[in-house]
Amino acid sequence: xxxxxxxxxxxVLAPGHSMASITDKVSAxxxxxxxxxxxxxxxxxxxxxxxxxxxxxANLLVTGVGIWGLNAPVGWGFDIINFVWWIGxxxxxxxxxxxLLLLRQNWRTSIxxxxxxxxxxxxxxxxLYPLLHMGRPWFFxxxxxxxxxxxxxxxxxxxxxxxxxxxxxxASVSALFWYVGLxxxxxxxxxxxxxxxxxxxxxxxxxxxxxxxxxxxxxxTAYNLxxxxxxxxxxxxxxxxxxxxxxxxxxGWHATVFPPYFVAGAIFAxxxxxxxxxxxxxxxxxxxxFITMKHLENMGKILLATCLMVSYGYAMEIFTAxxxxxxxxxxxxxxxxxGPYATSYYALWFCNLIVPQVLWFKWARTNVWVLxxxxxxxxxxxxxxRFVIIVLSLSRDFMPSMWGQYRGTPWDxxxxxxxxxxxxxxxxLFLRFLPVISIFEMRTLLPEAKVGDHxxxx
Amino acid sequence: xxxxxxxxxxIVAEFASPxxxxxxxxxxxxxxxxxxxxYSPLPIEGLAGAVGGGHSKLPVLVFLGGLIxxxxxxxxxxxxxxxxxxxxIGGRPLHSWPAFIPVTFECTILGAALTAxxxxxxxxxxxxPYHPLFHVGRFARASRDKFFLCIEARDxxxxxxxxxxxxxxxxxxxxxxxxx
Numbered sequence: 001x002x003x004x005x006x007x008x009x010x011x012v013l014a015p016g017h018s019m020a021s022i023t024d025k026v027s028a029x030x031x032x033x034x035x036x037x038x039x040x041x042x043x044x045x046x047x048x049x050x051x052x053x054x055x056x057x058a059n060l061l062v063t064g065v066g067i068w069g070l071n072a073p074v075g076w077g078f079d080i081i082n083f084v085w086w087i088g089x090x091x092x093x094x095x096x097x098x099x100l101l102l103l104r105q106n107w108r109t110s111i112x113x114x115x116x117x118x119x120x121x122x123x124x125x126x127x128l129y130p131l132l133h134m135g136r137p138w139f140f141x142x143x144x145x146x147x148x149x150x151x152x153x154x155x156x157x158x159x160x161x162x163x164x165x166x167x168x169x170x171a172s173v174s175a176l177f178w179y180v181g182l183x184x185x186x187x188x189x190x191x192x193x194x195x196x197x198x199x200x201x202x203x204x205x206x207x208x209x210x211x212x213x214x215x216x217x218x219x220x221t222a223y224n225l226x227x228x229x230x231x232x233x234x235x236x237x238x239x240x241x242x243x244x245x246x247x248x249x250x251x252g253w254h255a256t257v258f259p260p261y262f263v264a265g266a267i268f269a270x271x272x273x274x275x276x277x278x279x280x281x282x283x284x285x286x287x288x289x290f291i292t293m294k295h296l297e298n299m300g301k302i303l304l305a306t307c308l309m310v311s312y313g314y315a316m317e318i319f320t321a322x323x324x325x326x327x328x329x330x331x332x333x334x335x336x337x338x339g340p341y342a343t344s345y346y347a348l349w350f351c352n353l354i355v356p357q358v359l360w361f362k363w364a365r366t367n368v369w370v371l372x373x374x375x376x377x378x379x380x381x382x383x384x385x386r387f388v389i390i391v392l393s394l395s396r397d398f399m400p401s402m403w404g405q406y407r408g409t410p411w412d413x414x415x416x417x418x419x420x421x422x423x424x425x426x427x428x429l430f431l432r433f434l435p436v437i438s439i440f441e442m443r444t445l446l447p448e449a450k451v452g453d454h455x456x457x458x
Numbered sequence: 459x460x461x462x463x464x465x466x467x468x469i470v471a472e473f474a475s476p477x478x479x480x481x482x483x484x485x486x487x488x489x490x491x492x493x494x495x496x497y498s499p500l501p502i503e504g505l506a507g508a509v510g511g512g513h514s515k516l517p518v519l520v521f522l523g524g525l526i527x528x529x530x531x532x533x534x535x536x537x538x539x540x541x542x543x544x545x546x547i548g549g550r551p552l553h554s555w556p557a558f559i560p561v562t563f564e565c566t567i568l569g570a571a572l573t574a575x576x577x578x579x580x581x582x583x584x585x586x587p588y589h590p591l592f593h594v595g596r597f598a599r600a601s602r603d604k605f606f607l608c609i610e611a612r613d614x615x616x617x618x619x620x621x622x623x624x625x626x627x628x629x630x631x632x633x634x635x636x637x638x
Binding site for chain 2: 018019020023024145151152153154155156157159161162165166169172173176177180184187188190191192203204207208209210211212213214215216217218219220221222225226229230232233236240243440441443444448449451
């Protein structure tokens with residue numbers, strides 16, 4: 001393998017670092033850095049919004065799903081839009097940690113840890129929606145195949161039960177994968193902290209990891225196997241999410257392009273969110289040596305590539321609408337282009353197709369502000385995409401007598417803003433208590449680390 | 459473990475770089491020591507082999523875990539949909555296997571991933587909060603920037619004085635006894 005550092009100008013790790021300096025710099029964020037004003041501000045903001053979420057949930061449990069704007073014919077609204085939005089965001093984390101690991105893309109090393117954390121927090125936010133959408137969430141265990149006195153079992157032919165299995169597997173495996181990745185770094189924190197409490201907590205979490213070569217060997221085997229398992233898993237999760245729609249017969253949903261188009265859209269949205277988080281984090285914590293311009297530029301390239309895949313999906317939707325010569329599909333497309341929600345459709349095109357085109361240019365991919373704005377646009381665009389798919393199809397299906405309009409109520413919005421708050425809160429706690437960059441993997445990027453038989457290491 | 463006169467766990471030598479450690483580990487193996495282990499802040503290719511590790515049963519276990527997971531997932535659906543709760547929907551077959559694939563797939567991944575994680579921990583003997591090496595003050599740097607090689611007292615050719623002298627010849631930056 002060629003040395004990634006050898007390329008001039010753009011590097012995955014700034015020169016002049018040693019094992020000690022990488023360890024000290026990353027662990028200091030957790031161990032010695034005082035609580036800053038900016039951290040406190042971000043955490044407080046997140047916490048306030050989380051309280052908004054809890055208020056909404058309390059009202060929802062007391063009053064019922066009627067506080068949302070759902071009604072016939074639009075029975076899926078913000079809850080499903082936001083579920084798909086959040087779960088899509090999570091996908092970039094797994095992509096970075098698993099697929100790029102298998103492809104030996106060394107540049108993933110410094111961003112995989114917080115991308116995985118982002119996955120976990122995004123999936124937590126996503127999971128709330130279907131749970132609360134049930135209306136009586138205390139019966140959620142009916143989804144599980146548990147022997148019960150009613151002698152009922154789940155309906156295995158429904159994509160909704162596939163979704164339960166896919167999302168819960170994804171959440172469990174992502175959490176464990178993330179934890180396994182943390183174990184050696186937790187041992188580093190245990191060995192470096194000066195506080196007794198820290199030594200105990202990190203010590204328990206590190207489970208007595210002692211950096212033994214025999215352990216490393218098993219560890220690397222497990223890590224690579226997990227990466228191999230997560231790759232089909234992440235593809236399957238959004239495929240199954242798209243089945244929730246594609247298996248139905250509603251116009252605009254019943255399309256074979258949905259699975260690949262949803263997966264590409266998920267990666268698109270996820271990388272946008274990684275950029276939104278990574279640009280301020282690297283500035284605030286001074287991590288420009290580790291998250292270099294090369295990382296940002298590569299993510300910009302992935303954003304552009306997935307933008308083109310998603311564009312293909314949009315083009316295919318229009319093409320099939322007319323190619324099938326199906327009245328309802330044709331009408332749906334007409335409604336998207338000229339109906340009451342046409343603004344959303346055009347805004348989605350603008351955000352997801354037009355804005356990212358700027359990334360063809362190197363100056364744009366290497367400008368943090370441009371990347372940040374493009375990522376924001378993509379996040380909004382991907383939310384609109386789900387809005388267009390879900391609401392437009394449901395509000396105008398087969399019979400004009402069944403048509404209706406939908407808009408989110410203030411409680412819909414407070415729930416959405418609240419989950420963003422939960423996400424921010426978890427993220428800030430993570431920044432404060434766990435190493436934001438994988439320390440041991442950063443060490444492997446150093447030239448002196450490459451001493452093995454083949455002179456290479458993943 | 460056979461009782462020995464000297465109640466020590468072993469002797470540990472500290473090295474400054476991954477290359478030094480790998481070289482020392484290979485020399486130790488050549489010298490005939492079999493109960494050794496190396497400690498480094500990052501995985502080093504070929505090091506596990508030099509200290510008598512480097513063979514992992516994990517891939518086989520993970521394969522079996524995946525198989526068991528997938529089979530249980532499928533059988534669960536088969537049993538519930540065909541035997542326990544047969545439900546005729548428009549005369550469609552009860553054993554509608556194509557519809558069972560997504561859940562079977564997810565269960566396969568879950569079984570394999572859980573085996574990979576818990577299998578790795580079990581094969582490594584973790585969690586193990588106590589280990590004699592943690593008595594050595596400088597060993598804390600094994601998770602930062604130093605590299606260690608330990609020859610354990612249970613090694614058949616271990617001899618406190620001679621083993622120490624042997625380790626000294628490998629150009630370590632320090633050599634220390636590990637109390638048991």
